[in-house]
Amino acid sequence: QNVLKDPRMMNPQFGYDYLPGSGLQDPSSNRDLLTASQKDLHSMLAGHDEASLGFRANDLAYDPRRMHHPAPSLSPEYRKAALLQLHQQQQQQHGFYSPNGGSMDSLGSPSAMDYAGNGLRASEMNHADARATAAARAIHAAAEKKLRLQSQQILMQQQQLMLMRQQQQQQLQQQHQHQHQHQHQQQQHQHAQQPHSHGHKQTRTRSKNNNNNHNQHSQVSSPKHHHVSQHKNGGDHAKSGADSDHNNGGPGVSSRGHQGDDVKDNENDPGHGLRSPLLEEFRSNKSNKKYELKDIAGSVVEFSGDQHGSRFIQQKLETATEEEKAMVFDEILPHALQLMTDVFGNYVIQKFFEHGAQEHKSVLAKQMDGHVLSLALQMYGCRVVQKGLEHVLSDQQAVLVKELEGHVLKCVKDQNGNHVIQKAIECVPAEHIQFIMNAFTGQVYTLATHPYGCRVIQRMFEHCVDTKTPLMDELHRYIPNLVQDQYGNYVIQHILERGNPTEKSLVVSKVMGQVLQLSKHKFASNVVEKCVAYGSPSDRQKLIEEVITTKPDGTSPLVLMMKDQFANYVVQKMLDVVDGEQRDILVAKIKPHLQSLKKYTYGKHLITKVEKLMALQEPRSALDGFIASPALSIRTLTPTPNSPIVANASATPA
Structure with a gap:
């Protein structure tokens, strides 16, 4: 060289x-x-x-x-x-x-x-x-x-x-150009969203080797799942604007940059072209004029395709009169399919499903006929389909979801389409989505271990109570594998949180006998925590006894778990949910090891929790000793026979 x-x-x-x-x-x-x-x-x-x-x-x-x-x-x-x-x-x-x-x-x-x-x-x-x-x-x-x-x-x-x-x-140079385009379109996409929409708080993470994040301990049935974001306005924001296809379901309205760059004219698309003087005046608003919907009559489509114009229309539709809604609807209807796949226009269509008249919702749903699949797979169109399923009547719901028959698995494994299937399971009557249940038969394990499929399976177990039994039986065969899978563990957690007592006990029985091994596993430790938190009192007691019992070779599972980067969370959960004698036993067994735990970064939370419990035990012990000594109480206070202290002194301490 x-x-x-x-x-x-x-x-x-x-x-x-x-x-x-x-x-x-x-x-x-x-x-x-x-x-x-x-x-x-x-x-x-x-x-x-x-x-x-x-x-x-x-x-x-x-x-x-x-x-x-x-x-x-x-x-x-x-x-x-x-x-x-x-x-x-x-x-x-x-x-x-x-x-x-x-x-x-x-x-x-x-x-x-x-x-x-x-x-x-x-x-x-x-x-x-x-x-x-x-x-x-x-x-x-x-x-x-x-x-x-x-x-x-x-x-x-x-x-x-x-x-x-x-x-x-x-x-x-090519890589730099691609990165610049990707960042630019991401900014474009973020500016299109309303301030109140999207975003969910992440739960705590675990540290692996003091640097790597551990699996999130989140409510798996909620949108906190860290692999896929379920958004308030529907869809998946994990995909950048550069990946969107504005031609799914018809030619799309232009997605303009957040800096207001002009775009080339396109006669076939009303959203393309140079901004009109009205839109330019609205964007600059040098006169501080308070605009109303009537002020943009004739330019509603152009405003819908603009970042600031779209936000203005959304805000006004929430409080608009019937006449104003009718004016806006009449202008956007010929271009509804285009706006459904537009980065800014899709929010205007969603607002009409939320605040429009029932007639408006029905007409917009008919505009989707023959295009439901392509919209469901498109970044912005999938949000419109979800919003439509929420607000149209059941007969139109059945018409919309029928177009997905034969394409269920394709949608489930798609980062946009999976949200549409979830919404169908949540909103559409069971008799209209039986084809979805049929598509899942024989595919439960595959879907449960898929980053998007695991969420769909959770929705199905949550809402399809009457038809989930065959699928649940199929799932039970794979519990030992699913608890250790990075996606499958969320499905098992969901069963422990929302399942019936029989389903919960079945999962706990699969965990018993290997609490130590599973607690030290990055993903399975989440399941063990849920077993401790949501299992029956008898199941919980068996799990804790397995942990505090010393093995024949002299090793203590509890000590090993306290010093493990993942298992220590299980010990913390045990201290949170147990009380009485079991908690005292746990604290007594942990106390001699507090000094050695200080060497571990992940041990500080456990130390803090144990010290708080020890501080609570000391006043209680002192009070119990005082109450349990009637002679001392009588000598000191010389109470009357009917006094509360005498009564307490004669009672058995709690």
Whole structure:
């Protein structure tokens, strides 16, 4: 990776200077290297024969530290020294070596006259000279070729690196654009809601490893379920505006930004286009005029598709006269289906279901004929369908839900459609939704372990009392698995809270014998708490006895539970619901371990609860001791025989 970032890191032993950004050498900066190469070549030639010369030449070619570009021409001095060494070697071998040597000619070679006395021919010396020069040039040619190949490789690597960086930058830009669009549409969606609508208080969470949130201890039948938000105006706000499809059930009215950005004109959609002067004046309201519904006559549809205009119409419809409602209704009716799927317009339709005349509700329900399924699966349309099921008459309820037959499971598993199925179970008479019960048969476990299906199953057990028995029997087979499932545990909690005594006892019986193991489980601990809180007194007593009884191996389930990040909540719940002797036993067994509990972050709540109970026990014990001592009371106060103190003293303490 360093090589890709900087070609100079290819070999830290290189002595080359590089041109910026090219990875190529600057030949003009290699004069020192030339001298080093000459010295290496000189030492190589000295004292070696031709075979050895070839071997060292190969070594030189493979050593990048001895490379040079371009190949140098040998200087006369260099050639003179090399040939002199070679000549002296040959003289020693033949026995006629002269240490003084002879003079050099103008070309740097020994003259034929100097060598004639020793019997060495000038042709032999010329041959040796040529051989040395050729070897040097071959070495530098090989080095130059290798350097050229390495330079090409470096250039290719640099090009690949630049391409990779460009691709990464493009990906980052695309991600940034998507995030910006997502945040913008979320803000758009939030501003469309009325201040009083939506939002539910979350219940306490549990800490896992002091950082991770534990499963919420919430009323599972209420909208507090932390996986799906049931909203006041219907639908699911967990999905951003970017995911909405305004074409479900007809072309949608434009969802304008909260900053009032203009949109392109669309002749087929009355909500598109530039804002009219009336809407612009209303939004700015520089004159502080108090607008009424009659002031926007002719522009109701445009106002319905605007964030501020929609809110204005909603507020006015709550107190509008029949004439004003009729005026608004007549304008929105031709575009009702479009407004049902609009981010702002859907709230106007919902207000008509709430505050309109029964005739208005009936006509709006007929507008949904043939489009109920597509509306139920759409982010904003599902809220309109829910509101319609709440306010239309039973015969129209039956017509609306009939369109969902054959698509029940699809709706249940959809983040928008599941709310429509829940509302149908809550509002529509049982004889009209039997097809929903039939679709659940054989699917109870699958739905109970689904993030949306678990809520639908809860609504079914809550409202379909007469038809739930077969489904309840199917559910009982899976209780051991459901109590430990992240979604299924909510279904079991719901049965413990709202089921009949037989159903509750059946669940408690599945928990008995494994209270410690289930209490230490992140999800099952919720179920154990509900068993303690909603079980019968006899079932509760059995659960507590299982906890406070020491096992044959000497371990105490209560001590282990107190120090567990999840099980300690079960112990707290036991202290909340029990009283009398059982609570005193629990406190007595916990008290010796209070000091060690301080080491655990999740133990502070249990310590606080136990200390409060201990503080309550002390005054009660003192009072009991005083009342249980009649002799002391009589000696001190000398009451009359009919006094209340004497009567209390003779009574058995509570």
